[in-house]
Amino acid sequence: MRQMKQFVILLSAVFTFSSCVHKAQKEQQEKSIVHTNPLPVQFGDPYVLLASDGIYYMYGTGGGAVDGFSVYSSPDMVNWKAEGQVFRGNVPGSWGVANFWAPEVYERNGKFYMLYSADWKENPTNELENFRIGVAVADKPTGPFKELSDKPLFDPGYPVIDGNLIDDEDGRTYMYFSRCCYKHPVESEIAEQAKKNGKFDEIEESWIYGIEVKPDLTEVIGEPVLLLRPPVKLDDTQSEWESRSVTSGEINRRWTEGPYTMKKGDTYYMMYSANYYKGKNYAVGYATSKSPLGPFVKSNDNPVLQKNVERGGIVTGTGHNSVTWSKDGKQMYCVYHGYTQKTGNERVVFIDKMGIDENGKLYVEGPTAE
Template structure:
């Protein structure tokens, strides 16, 4: 690969190009849910007038599939784009949450998977990898025969930020074997529900320019609340509804608006109806981040439930924003499908998602 500065400059040019060449998405009635059975959907601006969507599941066998669209409404299946048994494949199961970034006319797919190297036979042995392709539709080949790095605990949900000549990786430490004391945990134990409550936390760390590893130590950015507070009670619904002895902070997605960094994140059980999205803001890529008092910004509404693990994409004007996420309806059952709704940041800096909506 070329110099770090050249890589990042090119990435910025691609992002700027994609914001000006993709046909504008016209205001129209909701097309939700889309007939795309993805969890954790992520949409890429290719710069050629086409959007590409990647996600968990969607019929892929030990890997990832993709869809393409010119208007964010009608999506064409592109088939499986990543296979676990490529020449450098290191994963052997649970392929989750793919995100694809275009840098210097190459496409880099970041994803989570169970690591083959598992000497202690951990039930959750997730790590993050990166694969490369000449095309957004693959095939993608892992850069190395190992994960990007090993923090010593399972991690999922990679998200990448290119900012001021540097690259940052965000991820979620899994709940697995991570019990944390909190007022909610003490309350659940006193009720005789759970002896402990495990938590997942969001971290950020700088990436090497060739994506081969990390620079410095990971920084804790977001975690569930320690004290009971009405403003953050929504993050504990999986525990307070006796759904699980876990509190999740995962599926982070970061972007910059003016001089502020917005980090969206999901809380509660991805497989339950209480999955919801909030956000926090910070003045630098590695925080500190402060959660919004207006959370959650996306949650169940009677028509849609299990709303979460979102990404953000933009229309051709570079200002109209869309929140891409998965959810469920009574008609579609338990299967996760993709939803796309408009979102915005108002004059006071408040992030608002105009959803969840269903077809009308």
């Protein structure tokens, strides 16, 4: 009996030692994972989904996909594996025929739903920009995704892009999107100044709207509500950073696009991008509201993410972000595209830590390139 007791104690010690070794090995392995920006992924408009299988999936514009979208997977947001093309439009029965942009994927009731933008084939007046937003569905995050319908989710009568969803606690679902600048000239003090300085005769703008959608994402409910637009007045605190593409003489457009909306406590946070998406001045700000359909108030801390070359960095054109979380839900991450001196004109993906402090202030610890 005494020998049996000694054996049990010895066995317990072995298990304890083995457990400690395993824990130490795991901690060392986690420490050895090195995250380097930018990632070796050439996506614009990156969107990361942490799926119920514990894997991160990244979707985006471009990345070698033909008339559609590709996906990368990762167990840790550091090591990314190309999974190939997961959706293709411009096939018989498709409503979208070109310019497939800004996919976002949501896991809902055991299915995976993709929101995306594309040029609508119904174009009787031959518009140069005829974008609409559609929905595709798959059984797995790696697809294949198939269109829910042979037409867009809705037609507001003007081109729209960058669909983003949020499910509210009351069971209602809301979509945010950007009306394109195309054929949307807007009068403002910024436009007057540009014309006076001989830069542009008119300034076109994109605005962010919100609208309720059915939970099954088959149709919208009600009419779009205007939520965010570029500043009208020169002395507006947002005017300088949101107008850089115009004031620098780069292009006669001002953007408010790429919405990403989330909720903390009783406050809705909408992150958005401003300036030319292919330019160095692309940057991210945010606005807050107590209601999913506004009114939203822009933060005085904007922009929260912008180029860092003036501070000795190498990153420009930071924008169109999404947000994801660590698997324990404690750490937020901002996922966005940008450019570096090394990558040139190719948009590449960055991931930086972000958060919302005890005063409700949203911040991004970036851009970093290290």
